[in-house]
Amino acid sequence: MKIGIIGGGSIGLLFSYYLSLDNNVSVYTRTREQAELINEHGLHLIKGGIEQDPLQVTAAPIKEWKGNDDLTVVAVKQYQLGGVISVIKDKAKGSILFLQNGYGHIKLLSELETAEVYVGSVEHGAVRMNGFTVQHNGLGVTRTAVFKGEDDLLRELSTIAPSGFPFILEPDFKEMLIKKLVVNSVINPLTAILKVKNGELIHNPFYFEIFKQMFDECANVLDLPNREQYFEILMTVCEKTANNHSSMYKDIENGRQTEIDAILGYLLELSSSKNIKAPLIHNYYHCIKGKEHEREGA
Numbered sequence: 001m002k003i004g005i006i007g008g009g010s011i012g013l014l015f016s017y018y019l020s021l022d023n024n025v026s027v028y029t030r031t032r033e034q035a036e037l038i039n040e041h042g043l044h045l046i047k048g049g050i051e052q053d054p055l056q057v058t059a060a061p062i063k064e065w066k067g068n069d070d071l072t073v074v075a076v077k078q079y080q081l082g083g084v085i086s087v088i089k090d091k092a093k094g095s096i097l098f099l100q101n102g103y104g105h106i107k108l109l110s111e112l113e114t115a116e117v118y119v120g121s122v123e124h125g126a127v128r129m130n131g132f133t134v135q136h137n138g139l140g141v142t143r144t145a146v147f148k149g150e151d152d153l154l155r156e157l158s159t160i161a162p163s164g165f166p167f168i169l170e171p172d173f174k175e176m177l178i179k180k181l182v183v184n185s186v187i188n189p190l191t192a193i194l195k196v197k198n199g200e201l202i203h204n205p206f207y208f209e210i211f212k213q214m215f216d217e218c219a220n221v222l223d224l225p226n227r228e229q230y231f232e233i234l235m236t237v238c239e240k241t242a243n244n245h246s247s248m249y250k251d252i253e254n255g256r257q258t259e260i261d262a263i264l265g266y267l268l269e270l271s272s273s274k275n276i277k278a279p280l281i282h283n284y285y286h287c288i289k290g291k292e293h294e295r296e297g298a
């Protein structure tokens, strides 16, 4: 399959590495400098502390993307999508797979005229070490689902995926993204503001009270059908990632913008449109925005 990956960050480099094992992959970066680095050094992956064999892929700046790949994987942050969507609208001929966390991007996808639009929920952990090296930390799966069109390419992807990098086709994109949204809505802002690792939220009985209340608010706003199942998923992720710092914790610590608008921002809008009171969601949303504001003022 001819695959294009937009974004040479943690997830973009991770997907490029694994997918290039059996496909013809091109990475489209924001800067020409990064594309040159990848072309010069190849793609490097560190897994379990061990450097894997480098792989050769083609890299080019996004300006040179022609939109003629069978599948294009969009691996930019949710708040970086604006610029990318306009390019996709102009040029895309093949299918597009969006990997963003949260639910904020969904309204943007309805604007696309491309026949096949897919969404994904990534359960791997990855960190970019330099312009051409990525570290694969948490080995997981990628769930995918159809937003619009036929699922043929997603089926193909789940059969050709290399071992250690599985793709699972899910029947309902909303349910898939909402499950991840609930996890990110509770764990990410709480860990970022309380400055703790994920596991502290359930091991510290005082933080666990906030954790449960935050979950209840999310469940109310989303009108979740079977809350126990969602709470179980949330607890399992928290236990499995107990020793990790969440991505929002790291973004705040490193003075970077967060994906709070796609996560609690989406729930806040939903709560006000449904006239549901959600004080914790409101407060944690504004705490994170306040932290981002401190960075802008610095």
Ligand SMILES: NC(=O)C1=CN([C@@H]2O[C@H](COP(=O)(O)OP(=O)(O)OC[C@H]3O[C@@H](n4cnc5c(N)ncnc54)[C@H](OP(=O)(O)O)[C@@H]3O)[C@@H](O)[C@H]2O)C=CC1
Pocket: 006, 007, 008, 009, 010, 011, 012, 028, 029, 030, 031, 034, 062, 075, 076, 077, 078, 080, 083, 084, 099, 100, 101, 122, 123, 124, 125, 126, 127, 128, 259
């Ligand atoms: N990292 C992880 O472990 C996980 C991430 N995700 C989700 O995956 C998505 C991507 O995250 P992640 O990879 O960590 O983010 P990164 O910030 O590491 O990567 C984003 C990349 O997009 C590039 N980019 C921005 N704008 C453009 C553009 N217009 N054209 C081409 N490239 C562009 C950036 O370039 P530059 O570097 O030059 O600024 C950067 O390399 C997020 O929504 C995140 O929530 C989900 C699960 C796990």
Ligand SMILES: CC(C)(CO)C(=O)C(=O)O
Pocket: 183, 184, 187, 188, 198, 237, 241, 244, 245, 246, 247, 248
């Ligand atoms: C699952 C979790 C909460 C793991 O830290 C995550 O997705 C994140 O940090 O963004």
